[in-house]
Amino acid sequence: MKLKTLGSQIVKKVAERPSTISVSASVLAIIAGLFVGFIVMLIINPGQAFAGLRSILFGPFSDMEGGRSLGNTIYYAVPIILTGLSVAFAFRTGLFNIGATGQLTIGAFVAVYIGVNWAFLGPLHWIVAVLGGMLAGAFWGSIPGILKAYRNVHEVVSSIMLNYIAMYTVTMLIKQTIFNATSARALAPETTARLPQWFLGDVFPRSSINIGIFIAMILVVITHIILNKTTFGYELKSVGFNRDASQYAGMSEKRNIILAMAISGGIAGVAGAVMFLVTGRFMSIENHLMAEGFTGIAISLLGLSSPIGVFLAGLFYGALEIGGFYLQRTTNFVPQIIEIIIAVIIYFSALSLFLQKFVANFLSKRLKKEVQISEGSDVL
Amino acid sequence: GGSEVETYEIAMITDAGDIDDESFNQGTWEGIVAYAEENNISHRYYRPAAVSDADYIATIDLAVSAGAKVVVTPGFLFEVAIYQAQQDHPDVMFILIDGVPHAGDWDGNIGDNTVSILFAEHESGFLAGYAAVHDGYTELGYMGGMAVPAVVRFGVGFVAGALYAANEAGVAISFPNDRYTYLGDFDAKDSHKNEALAWFSLGTEIIFAAAGGAGSSVMSAAEDSGNKMIGVDVDQSSISPTVVTSAMKGLGAAVQQVLAQFYADNFPGGELLIKNASEDGVALPMDTSRFATFSQAQYDSIHGRIASGAVSVPENYTELIAFLNAIGQTTAIVEGTIHP
Amino acid sequence: MAFVIEMLNITKEFPGIKANDDVTLQLKQGEIHALLGENGAGKSTLMSVLFGLYQPEQGIIKVRDKEVVIKNPNDANDLGIGMVHQHFKLVHNFTVTENIVLGYEDTKKGFLQLDNARKRIKELSEQYKLRVDPDALIENISVGQQQRVEILKMLYRDSEILIFDEPTAVLTPQEIQELMKIMKRLVSEGKSIILITHKLNEIKAIADRCTILRKGKYIDTVEVKSTSNEVLAEKMVGRKISFGVEKTPAKPKETILKVEEVSITDYITQKIVVKNVCFEVKRGEILTIAGIEGNGQTELIHGITGLKPLTKGKVILKEQDITALSIRQKSLSGISHIPEDRQKHGLVLEYSLENNLILQNYFTTQFQNRGFFKFDNIRDHAEKLIERFDIRSGKGPLSQVRSMSGGNQQKAIVGREIDRNNDLLIAVQPTRGLDVGAIEFIHKQLIQERDQGKAVLLISLELDEVMNLSDRILVMYEGEIVGEFDPQKTTENELGLYMSGSKRGKQQ
Amino acid sequence: MRELIDLIYFLFPLFIATTVPLSIVALGGLFSERSGVVNIALEGIMIMGGFIGIIAMRALIENTELNLQIIAFIGLFTGATFGMLYALAHAFASITMKSNQIISATALNMFAPAMSVFIARTFWNTSNLNLMGNYTISKVPILGDIPIVGQLFFTNAYLSTYIGIIIFIVATAVLYKTRLGLRIRSCGENPHAADSLGVNIYRVRYIGVLISGALAGMGGVIFVLSFATRFSGSVAGFGFLALAVLIFGQWHPKKIIFAALFFATMRVIADTYSVIPGLNMIVMPREIYRMLPYIATLVVLSFASKRSRAPRAVGEPYDPSKR
């Protein structure tokens, strides 16, 4: 009896937390998105819709021989977690970093360049390559920061321009420095520069997983701490919310804008490094902006711009990717179906405020008490 | 096990492009479909989750687990993956187009269960250049998508064919360095159209576009400015009246042929098939071409000479220079342009 | 007597707080009805309900005896209800005319007919003596003029019931006089007015009846004539209040702040807004700079605190030249600053109250260790200030500041700045928008600061405040100091003449 | 001299061809953002509009004998209609549901290419929808004979150029001379003020977003008609470039046209450097030429942005209780 009341009290405590509500709203968004995806599949091919849904839901467990699908889920999630984190960090400081793709490209190039050329570093090789990618991304990210701080250039427009500049610059630099002319793409980084697998290689032997996931986790923790526990994060957020008040409080708004963009860019740069410091994947000289930067925007928002939320949303994205891939074994759907479903889920997650109210109402009724929702104001 | 899940005997894996890229993916797939439908064999294609060796291998494993007996992979990007897969799945047959399996060291190793098919794109390009000059065009240009091996071969052959014809016909043609380029991608967009328009305005009369979807922008430029272009891979004459001819390669036919051999139990495992003029692997669609003067006889003649080896078409820069020296022609095109 | 408006038993809740709890308000035809209550008592909320901005949880509204549902301001406008909001609702980059016609446009074939509107606005502004240039951009006109635009909006719509939410908080004494005349005239034309104000003498001067709210609850409705200020105040606060501040004569000591020949040129307009200003503030005195809004006081303070660069001159704090220091360094060398615009400079509205209370010293070792916050100290600090300065809000230290009432936002800033215990306290309009209780409290705090040996530099537009608090008064006009006065030896009238530029003396 | 004139005659139509879709789409974005709704979904809307517009044109070409210009006109109209319908999804999420405007727009950007490829594959077995026909107007009767102007504006032009000019004039007039324009602008700057005056914020914002959808959808069709002979699920980032042009143009119609013209000019020059005396002598990697428009834009921006400011309320869902 006593235990029961204690239990219900805990449930009540948890249910009253704003984060509980926003998280359950995200979960509802996902369910709604999957439902619409299911309807689309029903319309196209009713016979396979259930198989399709199953495959999407349990994608990470589709091929457990050697833990392949589970390992690959994580492997695909890592770059998206990182670009999502990059965008989210900027969002929290009041900046819209639509330039993650450019920062990622520059970071990838520098990482691969180091990976190809600096084999003398031995066991430090991959670490230096990742750090190089991070610095390069930070440099690239700081440009829109500087332009905004000193010249009042809107970061969205400068980032869009810098995305293309990064793309062409990297194409040119690859051709001039680390070019494999036979295949018209960049050379492969040396083995020492590739991200090690450590024990993950034994846990998921047939997958491509590597320690990128740990890098992502470390960055998630660091950004969470910066944003929530430090004076530095306090300053960054203040400047994002109210430049005038920050100036009044003696903060250097210019410095903070530049730092926020540099950190955001640095994270995107790490994403680039992690993507290409692997076996059998090569930087292309094709003039395309890499999609990961844009996906990061969606993931950052799906994760409510909180580092931990982004981490979970990124894993979820990886699971969807895998689900979409294994969908090909069980059904006849055109591969685009998974992109459609992802888009629908993202769309529904945009409705999260509405869903939050829905959850809050539900809980209020159940708990017979006013329940508060966080209006996502810390998102933008 | 789960017998409700359908199985597919013939599987294709797409490379970086999509199934309707109007290039090797599409050509290969059309061959598979034609053969499979005629013989009522289950077939489907798979898209890897990303462009990397590991993803290709995972996709091949997926296809095999879904019952594939023969796996077709278009493009040199699959070389390493097939090297691995041909060992992992000894009972499955692999058809690798445009590449030879290797372990990442370019040391070719075609397994007993694998056939490599290479096309002589340079011969196809040669035919196009040759026909264009004999048809009266004296100012030509080449736009490739990116400098991947097949696209390089198309371009080199095109230059060689044009200058060879000029030599034969005794006309002076120009093929300056700045009329040979790779666009950097395979997309239709304003930049490519504008660049083509610029070339046309400088006097270029015809552009050979070996550039997938970007060819569409070249076509659009030709339409707007009243000029001509040459299509690639498949017969593109129906898309636009500006398409004089197309430098085709018989992807579909080659795939169908090997599939037929597979089902007739004489899969040419371990072989490297080179589809060139003599194998009818490359051609111009003479029926639909819009030539003013270039005749079927002329075509048959040059095709014969190439097939017989009387004309040996260069496939890289060094060979091109040697080839031109031999016929007393020169080109201003520098090596860095062809292999950027 | 017929009521034009009856708001019966209105209840409106916000998360954590009942802003209106069973409130009733009845407005008679042709009266000026004052609405009085402390900061956060729920006055604006009640009026927003009447104007259709909020939907009440309970209660009904009757307009001319007919029950109505006011779903949005459009409904309110249709019922002839107009409102001048506490925080003006003006589009800053529109012209006066555009702001007035918005939502009530005259068009021909879809095209705006602004010329007619402009004519009408000119007529109205002459008729009611509400001088404004119809073609000026809102961002270029003074707050007083903006107020007039708000009133013109209602007149343009022929509203019969006019709500004024603290219209006088931002006006100069002269402007307040004008406004009262206008209101009287409006009721004489048959309109009815609800007036929210914290200034009891305004209520006395103009209102017929007064409804009093306290902490969201209805207290009473009284006839103003027969009720004394003391009673009004007591009903409002729930305790006795002393008017007029008790203070002993100042005992000035050494100079803390010395401003030498400071000039400032506005960056955008290139106008010289502060000209050769010199003065000193000493330990143990309150020096007030009085003046009408827009005469360079804002810029002068921004120049001293570093928010704006000086074109010329020096700022010396405790014999140290701080002219070239950064804002942070200036603040650390001993300046507390209650800024004029609380929402723009003083607060980060998205932050919680506790986070706002450390805005000026989050970096000190009291609140952080190697860059990591000491959350316990932050919470303690917040609780201490909330207690000491009676900052009221729904969720204590965790309330989002945006949701707090204006008065309480102000108290938070005042508390934060006083608590920093600096030698110089610059207080710009520290009581703007506050209720009498809060004003009394803040005035006491300022005097206490002085008595503890701080130098206080006060900027105020309120002559009451100026006369009551100051030990010395400087009047600023068009960027210059035009006179220095001893409050004991001058009158509000004399100050007014200097402030309006009619008289000028020599700077000492 | 003669050569220079020829060069101008050659380049001018190209400048215009790139300027038109960029500026039409940016003007669309202008209506959305001026009403207070960020629209980074322009790219996705262009793709959706382009896709349906091209399908309609293909159907007309196959089944009717209509004049190509009429077909083009119907195509543009169809693209606009479906762009508008598609934008409705963004409006619903960001206005009615008060959701984060960037996230819903991102979803639209992801959805459009996938959906168009998916539908095209399902019905036509290919994602490349070819479109026959030459849509240039070689010479407008009478006007084309005017010296210089005729040559520049009325020969080798696209129907879309004239539509674009009309749109620009109409858009400017609507924004600054009409009731709707006044209300749109007020909603983007201070919706609370507009609301207190009885303006229905939600309706006005819907209109703003729908106008942006119509113009972006039309822009998608123009993109295909102007630069390719077919549609394959992409507009090459023009939607994002238009967004950049909108910001570059500081949310003002005239400045947007200049920004678009500037950017388009740089872009065309970068692509056609081989015909431009001086430029064609410099030996540079082609990537450097390709970067030129972006770098030039950044440089100009860093000198021209000092006073640039987005509409104040843009990006924030309207919440009447926020003060």
Ligand SMILES: Nc1ncnc2c1ncn2[C@@H]1O[C@H](COP(=O)(O)OP(=O)(O)OP(=O)(O)O)[C@@H](O)[C@H]1O
């Ligand atoms: N006043 C406080 N006292 C003690 N701890 C605090 C206080 N404020 C925040 N924290 C700590 O900071 C952590 C982060 O707080 P909160 O959960 O609000 O962060 P958040 O903004 O949701 O973070 P995220 O970035 O993950 O979204 C909390 O777990 C809590 O431990």
Ligand SMILES: Nc1ncnc2c1ncn2[C@@H]1O[C@H](COP(=O)(O)OP(=O)(O)OP(=O)(O)O)[C@@H](O)[C@H]1O
């Ligand atoms: N939108 C809102 N969300 C949450 N709380 C609110 C909101 N608006 C008002 N409140 C709360 O309701 C109470 C009443 O506020 P209101 O603005 O009506 O006070 P007021 O009497 O006008 O005070 P003041 O004199 O300071 O203007 C305050 O405690 C305030 O914090």
Ligand SMILES: [Mg+2]
């Ligand atoms: Mg959070």
Ligand SMILES: [Mg+2]
């Ligand atoms: Mg109020």
